[in-house]
Amino acid sequence: MYPQKSPPPPGYGQAPLPPYATDVPSPRVPQTSWSSGLCDCCLDIPNCCLTLWCPCITFGQIAEIVDKNNTACGVHGAIYTISCCLSSCSNRTKMRRQYRLPEEPTNDCCVHFCCEPCALCQEYRELQQRGFDMSIGWQGNMDRMVPNNGVQIPPMAHGGMSR
Template identity: 45%
Template sequence: MSSHGKVPWSTGLCDCNEDTGNCFLTCFCPCISFGRIAEIADEGSFSCGACCALYVLVHLLTSRLGAVLLSCVYRRKLKKQYNLEGNDCTDFCLHLWCSPCATCQEYRELQHQGFDLTKGWDGNVGKRRAGVEMAPGVQKGMNR
């Protein structure tokens, strides 16, 4: 834990080596990754589809800058919810110059927190209410 009581992100910005599916999704269709993150960060207030549509609309109306700012809002929410390190200036720079990497890191952080982002908020809350323990991430490949 840092001296300010903030905890580091569970993965680094460029730790995509075991996360290729998320990386491809984020690079080729960032609105879906954003939608999944936003649905969890908003605790199901808005669906993945609605957040995805908002991202696309903002991107179309404002060019890339609006999508960068929108992504920063959700990175800030995640930092607040999980007491993560970082500041608003760094977040803006990350999403401006390396948005796919920042989005992938946010996605991985939510997975680390026990969420299956493909199931959305309701799918994750339903599991937790039923008392089903969230499975930790499984390494790919055979290990002994």
């Protein structure tokens, strides 16, 4: 009698979760994989060069995002300069847990000890792939992802009800 409407597409009316929505994913969420390999440094030549010559900058940018601006980029860079591999190893572990990434090709400390620049470049690319603009820091990304001073506007309903 009445024409049958097709169901809405999956996820219709739901805002996608931003990459910063949760620190610890639900145990039911399957483990994901890295968006690029450890040795894919040449996928982003400018970042590769910056990381080789001044890894404290790349580390500071990564740590500010992973730490959700609890400590500023410059402070993380200074910490890296002092403690080098120890802070970057623990930061990689924190990032892997946030995004449910596998500990590969070996444990985090070995990855950073054996191939520090490659590990930093991979983490940088991963955050970029997840939608972060590394040049604007945590607060800049939050302002960009949640417009209107944090007030989210519900989606518009198309083709309202009719009798």
